[in-house]
Amino acid sequence: MLLCIDPGLSAAYPVSSATVTYIPRPPGPLHRPSKSPIASPCFFVKKKDGSLRLVTYYRKINNITIPDQFPMPLQVELVDQVKNAKIYSKLDLRWGFNNIGIKEGDEWKTAFRTAYGIYEYLVMPFGLKNAPAVLQRMMNDIFRHLLGVTVVVYMDDILIFSEKEEDHAEHVKEVLKILRENNLYAKLSKCEFFDKKVIFLGLVITPEGISMEEEKIKAIMEWGAPRKIKEVQAFLGFVNFYKRFIAEFSKIARPLHDLTKKDTRFEWSQECQQAFEEIKKRVSQDPVLVMSPGYPTGVTLGIPLPLPSLPAVREEVGKGGWS
Template identity: 50%
Template sequence: MDNFSAAAHVDSDMEIMSLTNESQFLLFFRAQPCENPLEKRSAIQGKPFQGWAMIDSGASSIFISEKIVQDFQLFKKKLDKPRRLKVIDGREIDSGRVEHYCSINLKIFDHEEEVDAYVVNVGNHDIVLGMSWLKRHNPAIDWDKRSLVFSSRYCSEHCLNISPIVKSGEPDLEIAATSELPAKYSEFAKIFTEEEISPLPPHRPYDCEITLKPDAVPRHGPIYSLGPREDEELRKTVTKQLEAGLIRPSKSPMASPVIFVKKKNGTLRMCIDYRKLNDMTVKNVYPLPRSNDLIEKLRGAKIFSKFDLKWGYNLVRIKEGDEWKTAFKTRYGLFEYLVMPFGLTNAPATFQHFMNDVFRDILDIYVIIYLDDILVFSKNKEDHERHVREVLLRLQKHNLYCNLAKCFFGVEEIDYLGLIVSPEGIRVDPAKVVKAIDWSVPSKVVQVQEFVGFCNFYRTFIKDYSNIAAPLFKLTRKNHPWEWTEECAAAFEQLKEALRSAPVLIIPDISKQFFLECDASDFATGAILSQFSEDNQLHPVAFLSKAMTPAERNYDIYHKELLAIVKALKCQDPVVSLLCCP
């Protein structure tokens, strides 16, 4: 821990940041103020907080944002003598002199320590970890992979350092994934098999049926050209699937081509291009659950376990007699699937139907399921062990298997469907925030559509989303000429910042009172739905927004304000609907 009151600090200047981004990257952190026995705490003081720490070798020390200090009422200690603050080329910056510092417990991944940080305006960053921190810990940094390893003697003696490898942008909950099954669940070890390929499952009432339209004509396409790496993966995959009995040689009059997609770890996955088959298939309209409906069921949960089903769709058989429709052609021959492959139009509906029936009597009580992602939630540890056991028993009974490396057991925070869920509420996944921050400036309409689509998923976290994104919406209109204006650039950066600083949304309690605040601009209406939480503070449940039609933009200000109320109450959000239909 730094000794900021020492006289040695008085005369030296500090440097705050590099001139380029080459020496920087972001890490997600959690922190809590160190105890201050002399000051009576408010409801906010002493609470944990979280944000983004920028590791910057161009900064001389550790700095914390003035905004963080104010928002969380951190106790500031006065320096013996103020210090000057400069950028790396020696120029003093607007932040001027530094007069205070804060003591906090800083946690990055499972690396935890007590640090002192100078209170300054550090722009968009919450904390800056500079050279004094880097020299003390001397982490091994891989700038290409954006990761660092804590292995110094100082770390082993002074820091809690359970897992020394930290990657940029990854939340510390990743350590909860385990390569070992907890001893209390050892009787279910068979579920967490290490086999690379699934066994042939039995026929069930949920077999995937492929019903062709009356006018369907069997088609077959060409074999796509493959590179050496793809060709080798094709040979291995076909051989393994033949040996496991998942595919068999075919004489089908129709066939689809093979394609390869790259997985997150860089390896290749063989897929089949079933677009022609899907066009002639009668659609199964069994519904998939809405993510916000699932998350709403987690209200009051304190502890979570997550199970990732291994082999996914391959755990379901193709209905007997329909196998020929799944045929695919390769240089090694014509084959057809006996199990449900990825790419079939009815695969998601078939699989969700299967999972819902397996867990039907406990769905939304202590289990929610989206396809192959199973989340168990409970209010206490005793109930949770019982709930997990029941889920594992059902997986075992139905010959369903899990990928242990992607499972979590009894954690207080979990990522689910792109969100981080905890007893405090829900927030944006830090890994997704990093993706947004690193998003390149669009150069064509399709890239704008991709960015807007990404942000749209998190729109309930962004105040005045429709108003902010209006220039980008305009750019994606049909027949609108491409022009990346300053207005578009400002909206692009503002959405990035909104995601970076997105608040934690509480999961609402429908038995408590709601507060709805509405507003309108020239282009959009907006609203904030809030509720008092356990800390007796008003917290947001969701941010609502809607772009105005051309006619609505002509309303006078009074009618626009009224329109904001009407649109908020007509919102399709299930929680808001309770305000109108209690």
């Protein structure tokens, strides 16, 4: 991690009595007491199982960190690599970012402030600007010969795929062997094996095609009309993830995008409301991109299911793609 200026001080965030027990009491394997002059504030977020995760708000230190230029994989590229698969297994890397140690002498840069004092990480924490790139580089390195062949990886999410069911067991064994050789482990409770349907990166993937995750559809359908520009940006950021499923998305969403332009006064017009409702309507139809092997022109068509009289989504992806 490289710094270019002094980030200044950050005040500690208040914590409730319910979260006090989750505050770390180093020393331990992850952090230790620190005298760092640049401790960042921390807070808690609730996990799916109801427990709390400590999150450090590294905004100030991230602002002065030189970015790691390692490229993160694109969702569309990863999904296209599994388009011919018939069976899947999904692994979740235990401890995620914490599998990577902080360079000796740089620990003070990760310091965080709590009600009980200042501590610094001995391993890479979630929240650092370059953490995703560093983790992705490590995962790409150890799975390099399998990437796009039987494995796709997005940070701590590993998807194993096979075109032939009889080959899948060997593919899974090979991935597990590589993890073990690198002292990495998967969290069994979050793993899925030998499935014909898997949720990966917010998409439902099957041999027949890909569709939107049900809870994401529900979240979009329950989204209230934005009341300020930041809420418009949040909505667009969320639905942009699924724009390949929505015919003429850019055209439909143009009134909303116009609202986010610099120096534009927020005014939620009838046109904006119509665009907002049309996007939700298209999402509610649960469109599916269906695999079409050897499609002669390399053009994909996204067809809403059930099949109303709506235009299809058109994408250029090379011979044999989603249609």
